[in-house]
Amino acid sequence: MLKAPELSDELKEFCSDFSTDVNNFRPSYWDAEENGDLQKYKKFVKDHYKVNQNYTCVYCRQRIVVENNSAWDLEHIVPKNLRPEWMLLGNNLCIACKDCNNHKSDKNTLVNKRLKKYPSNKDAFLIFHPHFDDYDTHINVVSEGEFYFPRTNKGLKTYDYCGLSRFFLKLADINSSADGYDFLMLKVVTEITETEDLNTRASLLSLLSGLFNKATKVNSMKQMENLIGS
Numbered sequence: 614m615l616k617a618p619e620l621s622d623e624l625k626e627f628c629s630d631f632s633t634d635v636n637n638f639r640p641s642y643w644d645a646e647e648n649g650d651l652q653k654y655k656k657f658v659k660d661h662y663k664v665n666q667n668y669t670c671v672y673c674r675q676r677i678v679v680e681n682n683s684a685w686d687l688e689h690i691v692p693k694n695l696r697p698e699w700m701l702l703g704n705n706l707c708i709a710c711k712d713c714n715n716h717k718s719d720k721n722t723l724v725n726k727r728l729k730k731y732p733s734n735k736d737a738f739l740i741f742h743p744h745f746d747d748y749d750t751h752i753n754v755v756s757e758g759e760f761y762f763p764r765t766n767k768g769l770k771t772y773d774y775c776g777l778s779r780f781f782l783k784l785a786d787i788n789s790s791a792d793g794y795d796f797l798m799l800k801v802v803t804e805i806t807e808t809e810d811l812n813t814r815a816s817l818l819s820l821l822s823g824l825f826n827k828a829t830k831v832n833s834m835k836q837m838e839n840l841i842g843s
């Protein structure tokens with residue numbers, strides 16, 4: 614599990630100054646290029662997580678080893694647009710690949726949106742939280758960068774928020790957003806995760822595996838649509 618970085622006295626002071634002035638609590642604060650202390654803080658935290666996460670995206674687990682700092686996004690687990698007052702909290706930060714971060718965007722990740730204090734309990738979050746949760750408990754990486762499967766409701770929400778169906782759809786050569794297949798995939802995966810009927814589960818799984826074979830993709834998708842009545 615991830616650990617927040619140990620800050621120098623200078624950076625601690627910067628964070629404490631930030632949190633004592635409510636005027637700072639606006640999302641655009643994060644992008645102030647002219648704020649040297651902020652830039653220093655962001656670089657320090659990003660470097661910390663790059664090493665701590667072994668250059669691996671928290672959500673899709675892809676390892677991307679590049680020196681260029683802009684290849685990675687410093688990711689706010691609770692989006693800074695929703696809770697700007699938490700934007701510098703080490704426990705709310707990690708690094709994510711640009712695709713996962715873009716998919717996740719400003720979606721709410723808190724069970725209770727009105728919480729005053731940043732939670733230290735994994736049950737307070739709707740998605741996998743890299744500081745509190747074990748990834749493999751929630752998501753099965755069947756094949757890295759290709760096929761992911763949620764194991765729990767939290768895993769399912771993470772799969773949905775971060776668009777983890779995108780790899781599989783790309784492999785099957787399907788234009789996900791144009792044809793609505795990302796939505797369809799989510800329905801199928803949800804159905805498989807939630808159904809207790811073993812026969813339904815088996816048919817859905819076999820449809821998914823059929824998709825791996827490009828030649829059968831159209832048929833399989835049609836069958837899938839019929840089966841879940843979309």
Ligand SMILES: [Zn+2]
Binds near residue numbers: 673674709710
């Ligand atoms: Zn990713």
